[in-house]
Amino acid sequence: MITAAKVKLYPNEGQKILLEKHFGSCRFVYNYFLKKRDEYYITHRDAQRSSLNYFDTNNMLIELKKEHPWLYEINAQSLQMSLRFLDNALKNFFHKNTEHPKFKRKGINEYFAVPQHIKIQGNRIYFPKFSEGIYFKGSKDKLSEIRDINEIVITKDSGYYYCSIIYENEEELPEKKPLSSENSVGIDLGIEKFATLSNGIAIENPGFIKKVEKRIKRLQKQLSRKQKGSKNGSKHILKSQKEYMKLRNMREDFDDKISTAIAKQYDTIVIEDLNVHGMMQNHHISKSLSDVSFYYFKQKLEWKAEKYGKNMIEIGRFDPSSKICSRCGNIKHDLKLSDRIYHCDVCGLTIDRDLNAAKNIRKIGLIKVGSVRSEFTPVEIATSGLYGIYPYRQMSVVESGSSDALAEE
Ligand SMILES: [Zn+2]
Known part of the structure; x- marks a missing residue:
């Protein structure tokens, strides 16, 4: 089973500089090729081959490095991973109807991945360009015993560095329960209530999460009034980043408990895919917050279902779950979002x-x-x-x- 562990990194000053260079260069490569691939598509729209693929950009990267020799300081595979991420984002855009990828900005959602040559010894993690190893803390798992690390992803959040370690766990998965309506449950995820189960159980959003969400909304409103790049503005950004981190940790903890309880209790779990009812369309902030948390919750639930040998069924966002009468099947076309x-x-x-x-x-x-x-x-x-x-x-x-x-x- 593929497992992930997240640890906090404690780089020294030299390592911090090199980490920053990795973030910056991976962002540069991503943005550079996003532009190239967009331009190519626009000019070759009607040509037989209308787009560049991963391999094209990989070849072009060789030339780009000659132009910008500072890219040689960076782990070549991390730059290639940036091209992979871009490729996936564009594939999702074209084939799965997701948003068009955006240009990455400095300081926002910074990350880079390392796919190979990773080693953990004691409390140090070693990977290319970081041969002396970076000290880390914060995992209950015995990471130094892992033999096969698939990949690591380094992230930065509120000024701190983290490393997600993705590896193959030796643990065997239990056999799946047979797929049947017996002991099955449908879950409706919402904004007002966190979730409603088909047997009538409602799970409320915890109060402490609501409080932090309110605080973030207020900070964002204040921030939009402040001038870009002002001293006060950047202090504000850091403040809201810290609130975000708090919120994420609380959410994660909450998701963990709820998904475990559901996966243990029921044998077949049915849930909608991401775009829940297209609710809250006019409230952008709430919507983006809830979209993200639905996504994480669903991921957790999927993983827990796997772990406990249960079935998870996903239904499409176009299935009219809220308009159908659950007793007689009549469709109420004029059901409004405000009808509770x-x-x-x-x-x-x-x-x-x-x-x-x-x-x-x-x-x-x-x-x-x-x-x-x-x-x-x-x-x-x-x-x-x-x-x-x-x-x-x-x-x-x-x-x-x-x-x-x-x-x-
Ligand atoms: Zn009816």
């Missing part, structure tokens, strides 16, 4: 909006993997509004469903 209660005009169901969504998420997920035979009637599926979304699955369910199932419920 779902009321069905057809069957009369009145239910909390998030609970209704969570029930649908569970149902959609189970239909998707074809594990609903015993639980949902063919009529229910046919009328659920899911008809036509997964025609193939529908067919197999309807074929195997018996007509006496119609009498249920």
Whole structure:
């Protein structure tokens, strides 16, 4: 199993300078080739080959180094990893409809990766260009016993340096539980409430996280009024960075506890993919904060499900989980974002909006993997509004469903 450990680095002054050079050069290479690849695409749009790929940029990097000899001071593989990151970001943009990659800015989300020649001895980590090793602290794992390190990623956060160590853990994974509707749960992630489960359990956002989020929003508002580059401005940036770090640590701890509890409790977990309902579209800050935390939570949950041998099903953001009535399948097209209660005009169901969504998420997920035979009637599926979304699955369910199932419920 691939595992990651994060440690805090304590570089000496010389190492700090070299780390900064690595951040700067990797950023430079990333931005340089982002521009090149964009330009190439614009000028070759209609050509047979409309874009540069990773290998093209790798070859061009050789020339770039001759032009800028200071790049030789940097671990060549770290520069190549920058090209890989760029390549992935562009692939996601073209094939998965994500945002177009942005130019990296100094001091914001700085990182570089090292893919090879890494060694840990005692409390020092050794990698190319850092042959005397950097002292680190802060991991419960016995890192020096790791034989096979896949990769490390060095990051900087609020003036501190960190190293994420990604390695192969010897631990064997448990065998997966069979995929079925038994002991399954749908999860609706929200803004007001952290999560609502299809069985009615609601998980509130902890108060201390709300408090820090409020503080960050206030700082950001103040910051947008301050002039760029002013002394007061940079003090403010550091302050909000520290609050962010605090928030991340709290979130991580919270995510850890909740995801562990859910993965232990349920055998099949259904969850929506990232863009939850497109909620909060007009509140950019809240949205970006919550998008990020949903992402991390989902990652944690995925990992925990893996660890405890449970199934996780993801459903697409286009599945209309909040508009369907979870009892009769009627679709309420005029449901507004502000409607907290779902009321069905057809069957009369009145239910909390998030609970209704969570029930649908569970149902959609189970239909998707074809594990609903015993639980949902063919009529229910046919009328659920899911008809036509997964025609193939529908067919197999309807074929195997018996007509006496119609009498249920
Ligand atoms: Zn209904």
